[in-house]
Amino acid sequence: MPIHHFVSTFASWLGTGLVAASAGYAVATLGAALKNMRDPAPPLGAGDCARPISVLKPLHGAEPRLYENLRSFCQQTHPNYQLIFGVREHQDPAIAVVHRLRAEFPQLAIDLVIDPRVHGANLKVSNLLNMLPLARHDWLVLADSDISVPADYLSRVTAPLADAGVGIVTCLYYGVPQDGFWSRLGCLFIDDWFAPSVRLSHASGSTRFAFGSTIALRREALQTIGGFEALRDTLADDFWLGELTRQAGLRTVLSDLVVGTEVSETRLAELWAHELRWLRTIRAIAPGGFAMSFVCFTWPVSLLGLTLAPSTLGVWLAMAAGSARVARFFLGHEARRPSTPWYEVLLTPFRDLLLLLEWAVALTSWRVKWRGQVLHAHKDRPMRYP
Numbered sequence: 001m002p003i004h005h006f007v008s009t010f011a012s013w014l015g016t017g018l019v020a021a022s023a024g025y026a027v028a029t030l031g032a033a034l035k036n037m038r039d040p041a042p043p044l045g046a047g048d049c050a051r052p053i054s055v056l057k058p059l060h061g062a063e064p065r066l067y068e069n070l071r072s073f074c075q076q077t078h079p080n081y082q083l084i085f086g087v088r089e090h091q092d093p094a095i096a097v098v099h100r101l102r103a104e105f106p107q108l109a110i111d112l113v114i115d116p117r118v119h120g121a122n123l124k125v126s127n128l129l130n131m132l133p134l135a136r137h138d139w140l141v142l143a144d145s146d147i148s149v150p151a152d153y154l155s156r157v158t159a160p161l162a163d164a165g166v167g168i169v170t171c172l173y174y175g176v177p178q179d180g181f182w183s184r185l186g187c188l189f190i191d192d193w194f195a196p197s198v199r200l201s202h203a204s205g206s207t208r209f210a211f212g213s214t215i216a217l218r219r220e221a222l223q224t225i226g227g228f229e230a231l232r233d234t235l236a237d238d239f240w241l242g243e244l245t246r247q248a249g250l251r252t253v254l255s256d257l258v259v260g261t262e263v264s265e266t267r268l269a270e271l272w273a274h275e276l277r278w279l280r281t282i283r284a285i286a287p288g289g290f291a292m293s294f295v296c297f298t299w300p301v302s303l304l305g306l307t308l309a310p311s312t313l314g315v316w317l318a319m320a321a322g323s324a325r326v327a328r329f330f331l332g333h334e335a336r337r338p339s340t341p342w343y344e345v346l347l348t349p350f351r352d353l354l355l356l357l358e359w360a361v362a363l364t365s366w367r368v369k370w371r372g373q374v375l376h377a378h379k380d381r382p383m384r385y386p
Contacts, residue, residue, distance in 0.1 A: 006301040013309070016313060016314055016317075019302050021320045022295055026298050026325045027320065030327055032332070033196060044062055048201065051080075052136070053081040053140070053141055054081070054137040054140050055073060055083050056131050058087075058145065059097075060145065064264040066103075069103060069147060072153075073153075074101055077154075083110045085098045086113040086131035089114070095297075113127075113196065115131075117130055119229070120233045126232045127268055135160055139161055141157065141158065146264075147173070161216060167252060168217045169253045169254075170253070171211060171254075172255075175308055176262050182267060185350070186275070187248040188347060191313040192332065192348060207246070210242025215241055216260060221250060230244060236281045272358065275358050276368070280362045281361070283362055291363075292360065299322070299348065300349070316322070
């Protein structure tokens with residue numbers, strides 16, 4: 001076989017495969033989104049809402065909309081809960097926000113921990129270790145500082161903990177943009193790539209996830225895995241908290257509630273650094289899945305496939321991929337962030353291209369920068385597990 005014929009045949013098969021894989025993923029995630037909208041939320045039993053809860057909120061600096069996001073936790077309808085905020089430095093500007101909330105909500109149990117002790121490589125986990133002794137209750141909720149929630153949040157996310165077989169409850173999240181192009185593009189990273197992939201994984205029966213947006217668990221489950229000490233040298237502490245409870249034989253529940261997270265990047269360099277850290281962390285957790293995740297980037301992968309194999313079949317597959325991708329965008333638009341301008345769908349080709357470039361760069365190194373630290377994502381696992 002002449003070499004040029006072999007190359008042409010290989011390119012044709014490769015191109016058709018790329019377009020087919022891209023279309024398959026786009027259609028599958030659309031199906032998962034439809035399934036999620038069709039399935040009703042589980043009923044919430046009244047008895048599940050009465051248990052007292054301690055909410056742990058590690059803080060670091062004056063983040064955008066910090067007051068508004070923390071205030072949403074002070075407006076809960078749950079009858080009995082405690083808020084614990086933790087910082088490492090006496091000069092942290094987040095302290096002023098906590099004092100403001102204390103003055104505004106004097107009826108709430110709000111504790112503030114200022115403790116510089118470091119217990120490992122992960123400073124957030126060190127913060128949690130310093131905060132935990134103040135927790136008065138055995139049902140715990142952990143939530144990142146940039147999360148905003150509705151008034152029934154605590155009642156809904158803790159209800160599954162009444163089942164002794166549940167280890168953690170976690171929540172997906174949608175992006176809340178600041179003004180500006182790069183912030184809105186960052187929201188698409190969450191809303192139009194990350195969340196659909198989680199929905200597809202969940203629809204396929206997997207629960208191998210846990211998100212810093214929310215993790216609710218019982219104190220006994222935390223003790224079973226060795227406490228926060230087991231996470232002190234990990235990067236993706238949220239994932240490993242869920243993974244260790246799963247290894248202990250407990251289930252992970254994905255709540256029907258979706259919370260908001262701030263996306264405040266105003267420059268490409270900020271967005272690139274943030275998303276590269278996320279992608280390298282995902283690669284460390286699931287290297288095989290990450291290596292194949294290029295099929296998620298619908299527009300550039302379909303275009304590359306058509307370039308390699310310009311055929312009628314390829315065109316039909318690319319049209320199916322594009323149609324499913326647009327339909328999925330608008331389903332997500334209605335379900336999570338109705339204020340999203342419809343024309344943001346026009347940003348998805350650029351969003352996919354940027355993601356493809358970030359994915360390729362993420363494969364070249366394990367180093368991530370996080371809050372002034374340089375960490376090694378490949379070593380992101382508890383020491384007691386292989």
